[in-house]
Amino acid sequence: MTSTPIADLWPTLPGADTRPEAAYRLLQAAVESFAERGFHATTTRDIATAAGMSPAALYIHYQSKAALLAEISQAGHAATLALVRAAAAGGGGPAERMRRLVEQFTTWHARARTVGRVVNYELHALPEDAYAVVAALRLDIEREVSALIEEGVTAGAFQVSEVRTAARAVTSLGIDVSRWYTDRSTEAPEELGRRYGELVLRMLGARV
Amino acid sequence: MTSTPIADLWPTLPGADTRPEAAYRLLQAAVESFAERGFHATTTRDIATAAGMSPAALYIHYQSKAALLAEISQAGHAATLALVRAAAAGGGGPAERMRRLVEQFTTWHARARTVGRVVNYELHALPEDAYAVVAALRLDIEREVSALIEEGVTAGAFQVSEVRTAARAVTSLGIDVSRWYTDRSTEAPEELGRRYGELVLRMLGARV
DNA sequence: TTGCTGACTAAGCGCTTGCTCAGCATGGTG
DNA sequence: CACCATGCTGAGCAAGCGCTTAGTCAGCAA
Known part of the structure; x- marks a missing residue:
């Protein structure tokens, strides 16, 4: 389950159904980055790039890092x-x-x-x-x-x-x-x- | 021993005797900061200030953070x-x-x-x-x-x-x-x- | 066609970061 | 006295940070 680390807990997320797929990809990229490098060593550019977006797109789906x-x-x-x-x-x-x-x-x-x-x-x-x-x-x-x-x-x-x-x-x-x-x-x-x-x-x- | 967290292991440090006291203070400040906030969230200014010095002084005693x-x-x-x-x-x-x-x-x-x-x-x-x-x-x-x-x-x-x-x-x-x-x-x-x-x-x- | 919305990007702002450097005070040595 | 090594500071640089802004574009309703 390393490829989809949050697959198990995704259904428990509030609003999982209605949320756009991009938000899911960001969440997944964040989990992997935070786990590997730690929160502070992870940049918003890391997360966005791994999710296939520009850094600004992150802020459409989440208020902050x-x-x-x-x-x-x-x-x-x-x-x-x-x-x-x-x-x-x-x-x-x-x-x-x-x-x-x-x-x-x-x-x-x-x-x-x-x-x-x-x-x-x-x-x-x-x-x-x-x-x-x-x-x-x-x-x-x-x-x-x-x-x-x-x-x-x-x-x-x-x-x-x-x-x-x-x-x-x-x-x-x-x-x-x-x-x-x-x-x-x-x-x-x-x-x-x-x-x-x-x-x-x-x-x-x-x-x- | 929270006040001197590295007191126990200080004697095991190489060159502990000859090292100036300022180096010891920096080490101690670094331990406390790294433990509390993590390495990446700790700034060289945090460490130096806690050791009672300017950021530049850190680099006299250690090559880098x-x-x-x-x-x-x-x-x-x-x-x-x-x-x-x-x-x-x-x-x-x-x-x-x-x-x-x-x-x-x-x-x-x-x-x-x-x-x-x-x-x-x-x-x-x-x-x-x-x-x-x-x-x-x-x-x-x-x-x-x-x-x-x-x-x-x-x-x-x-x-x-x-x-x-x-x-x-x-x-x-x-x-x-x-x-x-x-x-x-x-x-x-x-x-x-x-x-x-x-x-x-x-x-x-x-x-x- | 028109007007609007949601998802997105390119550019970049203001700030903080790790680290450098010229210069200053101090104290031991000739 | 002069000399210099040592320990340190104030100022600041280049790079990178989180986040914002202005604007593009596809899709949809009327």
């Missing part, structure tokens, strides 16, 4: 939260749901690593109001994981001394995948997800 | 590798050494998070030759962890199906600490290190 980043970041976070919620809310006991959560969380960060890098490592470049929205979403993700661990501990399925630290470790493992995973990685995203699911369950002291 | 980054990155990686090697080479069985390694690796990434952020998240801004040096150091760190896990598996101290994946997870957990740890974190670096040591040993299937 920062607005592009905000849109990517918010959509990416919303998609991640949705994924986490779906996995945590599905059937099964705490261990089964946690395995599913970690598998999907990890797989997403490996497959959508391009979006993942922008989402996780360009937060500091967000305008203040966009950052506030995104920070709330990140908190929700963290809370979802914490709640599931808490539930597992209460049910006797997990053995964890510090729930918050454990939750941090779980999300941290997944997020960092988007940093180190590359095209050259030999493990497929799903395979990595399965292995990480196993490791996390052991980490949480789940009875296997 | 990128040379500052290279120096920070190389020193930081060298210090980390030394820490990992020392922990892995100390006394005790695989489990004891792994616990020590994770404790110190984690503690370092929490306490020296300012340097850690530059070291781990500004790699893309490094000039090619400096990147090559740093990449080699990173590979050495990864290898050191892999070797210890391998040894533990052979000795029957660990139960791990994929050594490389497990090694990735261990280093990944530590590195990501420098991303999320803040002044407001309630856990002290050493406390976090102890907890992470515990989690990792469980993850590796160590007999506890």
